[in-house]
Amino acid sequence: MTNGITSLASALLLFLLSIASAQVGPTAEGALKKGFIQCGVNTGLAGFAQPDSNGEWRGIDVDLCRAVAAALFGDAKKIRYTPLSAQQRFTAVQSGEVDILSRNTTWTFARDAGLGLDFVGVNFYDGQGFMVTKKRNIKSAKQLNGAAICVQPGTTTELNMADYFRANKMKFKPVVIEKLEEVLNAYFTGRCDVFTTDVSGLVAVRAARATNSADHVILPEIISKEPFGPVVRHGDHHWFDLVRWTLFATIEAEELGITSKNIDQQAKSANPVVQRFVGATGDFGKMLYVDNRWAYNIVKQVGNYGESFERHLTPLGLDRGINKLWNKGGIMYAPPLR
Amino acid sequence: MNWPIASRQRAALYQILLVAGLCLAGWFFITNAVENLRGIASGFGFLWREAGFEIGESTLVSFSATDSYLKALAVGLLNTFRVALLAVALSTVIGVAVGLARLSPNWLVVKLASGYVELLRNIPLVVQLFFWYAVITDSLPAPTQALTPLPGFFLSNRGLAMPSIAGELPLRITYPTFSGFNFSGGVVLSPEFAALLLGLALYTAAFIGEIVRAGILAVDRGQYEAAQSQGFNSFQLMRLIILPQALRVIVPPVTSQYLNCTKNSSLAVAIGYPDLLSIANTTINQTGQAIEGIAVIMLVYLTISLAISAAMNVYNRRIALRGART
Numbered sequence: 001m002t003n004g005i006t007s008l009a010s011a012l013l014l015f016l017l018s019i020a021s022a023q024v025g026p027t028a029e030g031a032l033k034k035g036f037i038q039c040g041v042n043t044g045l046a047g048f049a050q051p052d053s054n055g056e057w058r059g060i061d062v063d064l065c066r067a068v069a070a071a072l073f074g075d076a077k078k079i080r081y082t083p084l085s086a087q088q089r090f091t092a093v094q095s096g097e098v099d100i101l102s103r104n105t106t107w108t109f110a111r112d113a114g115l116g117l118d119f120v121g122v123n124f125y126d127g128q129g130f131m132v133t134k135k136r137n138i139k140s141a142k143q144l145n146g147a148a149i150c151v152q153p154g155t156t157t158e159l160n161m162a163d164y165f166r167a168n169k170m171k172f173k174p175v176v177i178e179k180l181e182e183v184l185n186a187y188f189t190g191r192c193d194v195f196t197t198d199v200s201g202l203v204a205v206r207a208a209r210a211t212n213s214a215d216h217v218i219l220p221e222i223i224s225k226e227p228f229g230p231v232v233r234h235g236d237h238h239w240f241d242l243v244r245w246t247l248f249a250t251i252e253a254e255e256l257g258i259t260s261k262n263i264d265q266q267a268k269s270a271n272p273v274v275q276r277f278v279g280a281t282g283d284f285g286k287m288l289y290v291d292n293r294w295a296y297n298i299v300k301q302v303g304n305y306g307e308s309f310e311r312h313l314t315p316l317g318l319d320r321g322i323n324k325l326w327n328k329g330g331i332m333y334a335p336p337l338r
Numbered sequence: 339m340n341w342p343i344a345s346r347q348r349a350a351l352y353q354i355l356l357v358a359g360l361c362l363a364g365w366f367f368i369t370n371a372v373e374n375l376r377g378i379a380s381g382f383g384f385l386w387r388e389a390g391f392e393i394g395e396s397t398l399v400s401f402s403a404t405d406s407y408l409k410a411l412a413v414g415l416l417n418t419f420r421v422a423l424l425a426v427a428l429s430t431v432i433g434v435a436v437g438l439a440r441l442s443p444n445w446l447v448v449k450l451a452s453g454y455v456e457l458l459r460n461i462p463l464v465v466q467l468f469f470w471y472a473v474i475t476d477s478l479p480a481p482t483q484a485l486t487p488l489p490g491f492f493l494s495n496r497g498l499a500m501p502s503i504a505g506e507l508p509l510r511i512t513y514p515t516f517s518g519f520n521f522s523g524g525v526v527l528s529p530e531f532a533a534l535l536l537g538l539a540l541y542t543a544a545f546i547g548e549i550v551r552a553g554i555l556a557v558d559r560g561q562y563e564a565a566q567s568q569g570f571n572s573f574q575l576m577r578l579i580i581l582p583q584a585l586r587v588i589v590p591p592v593t594s595q596y597l598n599c600t601k602n603s604s605l606a607v608a609i610g611y612p613d614l615l616s617i618a619n620t621t622i623n624q625t626g627q628a629i630e631g632i633a634v635i636m637l638v639y640l641t642i643s644l645a646i647s648a649a650m651n652v653y654n655r656r657i658a659l660r661g662a663r664t
Contacts, residue, residue, distance in 0.1 A: 178608060183610070191475040
């Protein structure tokens with residue numbers, strides 16, 4: 001009996017100890033131990049994740065990972081990248097091969113609930129569209145009955161397209177080709193009447209790949225919601241919070257008008273919201289088990305959301321559109337940092 | 339030096355240790371996977387769920403987005419069968435012709451056949467597939483300016499549209515007509531299918547040609563002389579004396595070419611032909627169940643390969659020398 005009580009007491013003690021030491025979650029702990037964050041990115045999509053001429057990864061998805069590294073280590077360079085195909089991406093998070101998947105991945109119910117993953121938020125709102133050659137004189141996606149449509153496999157794109165045509169009682173012939181080069185070639189040589197992907201992709205392709213971008217029109221119908229967001233493994237709440245609030249901090253910084261250039265000046269302002277943001281007051285860092293200047297480090301080293309967007313997506317000819325801040329006519333919104 | 343146990347027993351011990359080691363490694367990986375996938379949807383239940391995507395072309399059965407993943411995979415498998423069977427048949431015909439041509443007394447024919455073999459055999463198949471696909475889609479006109487080699491036949495960069503027999507009774511012939519974007523009615527031989535069939539058949543034929551040549555050269559010269567002295571003409575000599583004997587040498591290596599050809603058809607995904615691998619890839623992406631999807635792919639290709647192998651072994655036994663060990 002005494003034995004039972006002792007073991008019960010020791011179990012209770014262990015439990016209490018584990019609460020007290022339940023600080024850093026296993027993912028962050030692992031990252032701190034190895035000294036870097038393993039970040040899963042696209043194998044190469046202009047504006048989202050692509051190596052530049054020096055082999056440095058660049059893009060809005062890359063910036064998110066850099067921001068998390070800035071928050072955790074105070075150093076945005078402590079990252080290693082794993083380029084992932086659409087097929088590999090979820091397995092890579094599930095197995096723990098990457099700590100974050102930041103790879104223009106659409107947040108859907110089945111992925112969030114069924115795959116042992118958690119979407120932490122949205123860093124780009126997109127939607128699927130159709131591109132056709134101008135000389136076809138097509139004004140609406142409703143006129144596409146019977147068209148041959150070029151598409152890449154492995155995404156929600158194929159499903160949205162099938163749903164849309166079924167709902168509108170139209171038929172189509174998919175031509176499914178894996179490599180972007182090849183699928184675009186099929187579209188540009190006229191094998192397909194239509195190329196479909198997310199509008200951001202269509203804009204990038206039209207700007208970068210078409211011999212004359214004016215020859216192609218993107219039809220007005222947006223047939224799906226494609227909210228892209230970073231993904232973490234299910235079950236590590238600390239890591240989830242850290243990645244989520246890193247994303248929110250970049251959005252909040254833009255709303256507060258804090259940029260990588262003016263943050264040192266801003267830090268001197270008396271505005272209590274800014275003071276809390278840069279970590280001069282309050283103890284938000286402690287709650288995330290990171291340095292109190294985590295948000296300062298993010299903005300100083302990576303920049304706010306708007307800076308990221310302008311650096312990577314604006315040059316492609318992409319409009320901010322609904323990705324503007326909520327008070328500027330868009331839907332980008334961060335809960336208050338307080 | 340005297341070992342405590344005999345060498346045979348030692349050998350058995352090593353083998354047991356090896357098997358045990360392999361089992362241990364397998365167990366390690368499987369338990370790891372189970373641990374990593376805890377709380378994640380698994381199992382093969384997804385096969386009965388609605389697929390939700392369309393497939394560009396299907397053999398024998400029709401498919402729509404409301405059908406199940408299982409049916410989608412079956413459509414992919416039938417597409418694989420269609421292209422693989424035709425490619426195997428075509429490559430055999432071309433391969434035998436090339437093999438014979440390389441042994442021809444005509445200098446030009448020999449050089450052309452050797453050029454064919456060297457060129458096709460030494461360029462990666464996937465490059466050849468891109469080449470044929472580009473040739474077909476780039477060089478043929480848009481469907482509005484389709485070529486009509488025969489009435490009812492339309493050749494364009496959307497493929498070859500031909501009249502066909504309608505599926506339902508009473509049987510009647512439907513003709514392709516152009517409406518809106520594409521041809522409807524009849525059947526369409528797609529550019530993806532044509533490129534894949536052409537690429538596979540020509541590539542495999544280069545290897546089969548060499549095997550046929552080797553098989554014929556392996557037949558003893560005395561057989562030629564004997565046949566000629568009996569008054570056989572050169573066609574009869576080949577058909578009745580040489581080829582039947584050469585087959586014994588040819589069949590086993592050709593079997594592995596047939597296997598290669600079938601497995602190589604999975605390169606279809608590169609040029610957009612909806613074969614088994616392409617459909618399975620899409621399925622994996624939609625469901626996120628990669629391990630199950632890959633298991634299906636491996637199982638199906640293994641089954642196909644073993645079936646081809648078994649069939650060819652039966653054939654080989656029939657043509658082998660009676661009483662000889664094969």
